[in-house]
Amino acid sequence: MTRQTIGRKPLAVLGSVAVAVVLLGACGGQIRAERKGKKAGEAVCDVKTAGSADEAQRQLSQAQRKLNDVQRIVGRPINEDLRDINQNMTDLIEHVRQGNKALARQDIAVIERNVQAVGRTLTGKARSAYDGMQEGLAECD
Numbered sequence: 001m002t003r004q005t006i007g008r009k010p011l012a013v014l015g016s017v018a019v020a021v022v023l024l025g026a027c028g029g030q031i032r033a034e035r036k037g038k039k040a041g042e043a044v045c046d047v048k049t050a051g052s053a054d055e056a057q058r059q060l061s062q063a064q065r066k067l068n069d070v071q072r073i074v075g076r077p078i079n080e081d082l083r084d085i086n087q088n089m090t091d092l093i094e095h096v097r098q099g100n101k102a103l104a105r106q107d108i109a110v111i112e113r114n115v116q117a118v119g120r121t122l123t124g125k126a127r128s129a130y131d132g133m134q135e136g137l138a139e140c141d
Helices: 002-048 053-074 085-098 101-119 124-138
Strands: none
Touching (some): 002 053, 002 085, 002 124, 085 101, 101 124
16 A cells, blocks of 8 residues: 555656646746737837937837737737737837927827737737736836
8 A cells, every 4th residue: 555655646746747837838938928028018118218310210120129029929910910000100200200209109108009909809928918018118208
């Protein structure tokens, strides 16, 4: 009887470890997606706070790279979800170039609303990424 009990314990421990690895792996993907989403949101904010037209253009390129990172991690095209994001980004950079801070804030607000609307319809890593983008955009000054 002792021998059977001893044989079951390692199997139970191994099973518990396997379940923990699977659960942590799933959470890790969501955490990574959220972190990448937040960086993308922050990059959009950097466009808004750029001091010159050239800097705004560089920040726009950086924001687009960050959005591509999110798309790669999430596995779904962001531009399909956020149909107007390219137009919003174009408007944002134009308003930054003009020095029109009020319209730049409005552009950020529109992007935030788009992210929020799409995020509500998603689950898993995709939702985590959009939640992260909301966090990054919320920190815009």
